[in-house]
Amino acid sequence: MNFRQYLGLLRAEYAAKLIRTTDAALSAVSSSAGFDSQRTFNRVFHAxxxxxxxxxxNHVRQSK
Known part of the structure; x- marks a missing residue:
């Protein structure tokens, strides 16, 4: 794993935390986590x- 991949995973983990703990729009979560584009955010998060x-x-909300 190179540095860029590692950084993407850290950002995805932070974004997941924001999704679980806030009602912020996904575009705001993406920006807060440091992703430059929504497309990159979606790709890294899905990976x-x-x-x-x-x-x-939706999964988090259904689990509550």
């Missing part, structure tokens, strides 16, 4: 969690 950020949010 880490196996689902899109929207699916993750």
């Amino acid at each position: 880490k969690y196996g689902m899109s950020p929207r699916e993750y949010r």
